[in-house]
Amino acid sequence: MKKNSTSPWLKAGLALGTVALLVAPLAACSSDSSSGDTSGGTSQADIDAAVKKGGEITWWTWGDTTQDWADAFMKKNPKVKIKVVKLDNPDATVTKLQNAVKAGSGAPDIVPVEYQTLPQLTMSGALADMSAYGLDKYEDDFTASTWNAVNVADKLVGIPLDSGPMVMIYNTKLYAAAGIKEAPKTWDEFVAASAAIHKYDPSAYIANGGDAGFFTSMIWASGGHPFKTEGENVTIDLQDQGSKKFADMWGGMLQKGELSQVATWSDEWTKSLAQDKLGTLLMGSWMIDMGEDYGVDKWKAAPMPTWDGQPGSAENGGSSITVTEQSKNKLIGAAVLQFLAEGDGRDLVNQGGFPATVATFDEPEWSNRVYPAYVDEQKANQVGAASAKSVIPGWQYLPYQGYANNVFADSVGKAISEEGDLNAALKEWQKTLVDYGNAQGFTANK
Template sequence: MKHVTGTKVTAAALAVLMGVGLAACGSSSGANGPEGTADDPVEINVWAWEPTLKQATAAFEKANPGIKVKLTNVGSAVQTITSLTNAINAGSGAPDVAQFEYHALPQFALAGSLADMSDMGAKDYDGFYTPGTWAQVNSNGGIYGLPMDSGPTALFYNKEVFDAAGVTEPPKTWDEYYEAAKKIKALGGGHYITADTGSEGSYTILASLIWAAGGRPYEIKDAENVSITLASDPAVKKVADFWQKMIDEDLINTKVNSWSDDWNRGLGDGTIASLNYGAWMSANLLTSASQASGKFRVATIPQWDESKPSNGEAGGSTLAIMASSEKQKAAWKYIDFVNHEREGIDARVDNGSFPSDLETLKSEKFLNGSDQLTEYFGGQEYNKVLAQAASEVSEGFSYMPFSAHAMSIYGDNLGPAYRKEVTLSQALANFQKALTEYGESQGFTVTN
């Protein structure tokens, strides 16, 4: 069964999303350019921030001596988007291959800046990847990337702090999570169950909780019509009301921004006692909160209805071929190796990447985990929990075609709610208004 989201959208209707000219329209007739052989070598440029691509690229070059890969980290995911946008608008300087977070892919695919990989071989890969990640790379009737990693949301928690607060089991429901938050706050010493300031870094986290709750606040209806229902979607309201209660009762640390030095220190010393984050967070904790080694554990996220487990994705990324590339055959061979062939996948997963393919998620090698992380998580078989979290991701969620812009204004709109200047529901309504105005300025008719 195909898991494809999105509707047929013309490049003409969406090229203005990023100021990208129609000359950048994606190819749908298969890859072009040299393949890269010993007799006809070629070099391809790849822009990506994922560290495990170093090992995967080395393995690729060894297996494909006719292709040299220039792997460049131009910065974070957001910085990569900025650099790509500048290169596309300038008409030169774009790489052959680029890494995208899933939520940002449609904005480039629908604007015609990416090559359609369907006829390169990607159309045969349905069923290879998890349904959630496969759906994210299908857009506009084409396939614009191969899933590289995934981020099923999981609860990472400091068992030592939870035990000290009398929370002997990870919360299975959001009601239990609320009670646990009160107990952890009662420990004093600045302890909180989690931290959230409504900053840009929280964009995919809130989206994943809405996803898990059954919310579907974004929809591309056709080439000219988009629906944004953040202010009226019942699941969004459910999540917002719950998080509002946590803010009102001072049960969340609303002062410490994600990914800051204070955030890392809080994770390390236990004053930030848990996180609802993507599965890839396990490797980040090992390096950013090393002093908490042996104290952390992993659980599936709390549920609204225990009888119907549901989860969302927080993060994860894909590799895509730029439509402007004149070396698409070689670029496809690289992406196919890194994201689909066993050697490439193993090179990334063995070095900490969380897989997006079903075979790896079921393999004994993966489920056993790494010695380092097993030690970090106190001997827990952590990957078995994360694989369960991946299996519970529900289908049907999609991001809007200007999600990169949404992330850029998220903090300005949501931050005031965490400072108690407005309610979270009001902040989401303001966010919806800003997104509606932006969408309409890009030529869409936006319904709410």
């Protein structure tokens, strides 16, 4: 890599949430690894021998089930000791990891990473390339979109844990009352349904305005590819065909006053869903297992509407499991990732969230599961499985996606609250992201 005294990975304070992250140079700039077990290819015998010999590793997490996973691994491999450290949330985990990268020490051996954050952590040298440890053998076991997410800059930086192929979960009671007989298959039908719901009950809405994660997923589902990164070159086009098509459609409903202003996950949002004032959730399939707080026996899951009525979807959420570049026990880390990729370990992973493993979609117990929220004992998981197969390929996140999401409220979020022009807001968001990228040493839109 070309040496650059203003490398963006050295200079940038990449904001994730409300916290500034400290980053290190590109991993490609490092002369070697200090972990002692990463040179050349690694055989399964090497991994097995390391586990048999034993050692102690640290596993940071924000999840409640990680200790169970670690305990199951240690039961099978009693000479390995895993210290699980619980952190508050994904943002706190990434911030702490980036600080360790900056300091040159203090990182754990294993850490979960949300898909949107993988490019940022990979380029800052935080994550180890696991292709040398044979983990690429699992490619066919996972959905194409989640496997693409863990392959960053020609590196395999982890394995998928869960996934979030988008589905439309709609309130059959509200839809029927508004005269809508079936789920919209196209966005034109969705717009018509929006008008019908708001006409039937001016205090009811088809959906709320959305947040940064929702917007990027919807642009993806609309065929947009607004973010492209090659090394330090970043291209941002939030007026590409998919971005503009979505903004035109969503903005039209917004300016008619047909989208709710309640914030996603707020108490008001939950009440609106339970009281039939918010008719639709456009979310990752992890939402299929919706709780009784939203009401029972009134929901149905349907494929995402598309522009032409043909299958097309996007990911919305999900995370991976990775080994850090600072780890002194990458062989044991690789063994843990193998454990979580197949067999008993994968079974534990798939007990929570929506699975990323394609074989799960054909398991009768999973595919035929019935949830109390859904009418007619709908087997809603099958809708999510179909969505996973229709995720539009080629999506990329920004290498500073955390910052992008953080400043979303200043432009697009403001337009939502003021029922303003979403295309103008996307242009403003783009300018902020381009200016930020160039200020940090990237070459953005040049």
